Amino acid sequence: MGVLKLVLLGLLCSSLVSEIAAWGRRRTQPTERISGSAGDVLEDDPVGRLKVFVYELPSKYNKKILQKDPRCLTHMFAAEIFMHRFLLSSPVRTLNPEEADWFYTPVYTTCDLTPNGLPLPFKSPRMMRSAIQLISSNWPYWNRTEGADHFFVVPHDFGACFHYQEEKAIERGILSLLQRATLVQTFGQRNHVCLKEGSITIPPYAPPQKMQTHLIPEKTPRSIFVYFRGLFYDVGNDPEGGYYARGARAAVWENFKDNPLFDISTEHPTTYYEDMQRAVFCLCPLGWAPWSPRLVEAVIFGCIPVIIADDIVLPFADAIPWEEIGVFVDEKDVPNLDTILTSIPLDLILRKQRLLANPSMKQAMLFPYPAQPRDAFHQVLNGLARKLPHDSSVFLKPGEKILNWTAGPVGDLKPWKLGLIIIIIIIMMALQIQTPITAKASVLAPPPNSNAGLRRPSNRFALKSSSSSFFSSSLNLLLNASSLRPLVSASPRFSMRVASKQAYICRDCGYIYNERTPFEKLPDKYFCPVCGAPKRRFRSYQPSVAKNDNDKDVRKARKAQIQRDEAIGKALPIAIVVGAAALGGLYFYLNNIF
Incomplete structure (x- = not known):
């Protein structure tokens, strides 16, 4: 019995489509101006x-x-x-x-x-x-x-x-x-x-040029009764289909997936635009929002739009007579969609098609570039x-x-583009740290009698003052407290007094020079008696020197600590830049989430 009904339904579909196609061939789809x-x-x-x-x-x-x-x-x-x-x-x-x-x-x-x-x-x-x-x-x-x-x-x-x-x-x-x-x-x-x-x-x-390239001859018969391509369920957000499109799309699929009058699928073929031009009715159901580009496509291709979206306000409703060119179906009546569409008189279908063939109707739905008379741009201006x-x-x-x-x-009150400003400020602050380092390095540089052709040493430890607890005590020992004072651009003063005795430490092995001859008086070719490092590798050493400071074990421990502090000095600028980038990434991520 079920097979017999299906056969009869198929015969009805074939006869209805054939009759519409015959009318189309006899009347050659004339246009009709919208009255009133x-x-x-x-x-x-x-x-x-x-x-x-x-x-x-x-x-x-x-x-x-x-x-x-x-x-x-x-x-x-x-x-x-x-x-x-x-x-x-x-x-x-x-x-x-x-x-x-x-x-x-x-x-x-x-x-x-x-x-x-x-x-x-x-x-x-x-x-x-x-x-x-x-x-x-x-x-x-x-x-x-x-x-x-x-x-x-x-x-x-x-x-x-x-x-x-x-x-x-x-x-x-x-x-x-x-x-x-x-x-x-x-x-x-x-x-x-x-x-x-x-x-x-x-x-x-909807891209006008793209649709223009898919136009087929106007006399092509419309052999598809109802056409739709799109989602019926939003599996990711609403797998049951009860909330997405308020259940209307799910109802279309469940009731008409096997109906020969309905050519519906989730697949989007390359002949999508051509198929719409071969269809009598094109379904335009709501999705997450009540509107969709299918409405524009249906009008452009002369397919009668079947609008399934309760309380929808359609484009330019004060200019386009949607009731005359489309079919409105309440969401609750979707299970009766086949009966509703097959009961529409043939003369009414043909009149809707003639109205859709009006160039003014099609032009009002498009945003062409460059603009053309009576297009959507002009309809907006007419509304204004x-x-x-x-x-x-x-x-x-x-x-x-x-x-x-x-x-x-609260999120709307945050300044726009603030994230970029924050990143720039942080990076600038990180880079500015290098400025005082250069100044301090000039104070801690070897004395004037050093080799003139040698590269000026950079003080990689001068990232914190000697009073800071961030670094170890051995690093603070390497920093001259007096050298951290701001430099004054005053004329040099000369004195006849002999410079006071000052200890110096070798940065390569930790050896401390504390001999009677001032370090400044040593020849440029002086080298460390322990590791052979040149004179330029020595730095002033402020703490008092004990007798056993140059013992092997003490010197070895001091060398290890210097190497650790030196590694921190190298890594800190990189860490600052990476941290700034991470903060920027976090800010943009939060902007997109909230």
């Missing part, structure tokens, strides 16, 4: 209706970020990049901020990608806050409205809530400093904390123009403040 105000709005020209001033920010907020990772040009959040490029050469741009209707701040907050190409929004709030602090301190226009005449492009999964997980995004809410600004975002869901009233919902970015003129409530009274600059998670 929606069609007029799509073809509006924003030029002459508004003027936009583009802030010139330091390149660290945009161009340098893109140079670091060019993949940002092709991911579905790239609208922020292309909107910036468009406005720089757009006729609506004004260089006089006094005559501007709107102000645009070019910040690439989504261009921080993982190796897999997914954006990490953890730094985005600090980056946005930093940019707003910059424009509010360098220009007067933010402060007079607190951003009410400014717009920002925030194409994150959940817009200006800046998190890819809905629970975290709801917990965070929209960045407090953007509460009065107009947000241009891909996310749109009614009654959601991440969608602010007055926001302009835009389509995600429809908000003009600004209401008097936009402008604040003298001394009036509305926004709370200290609101939000």
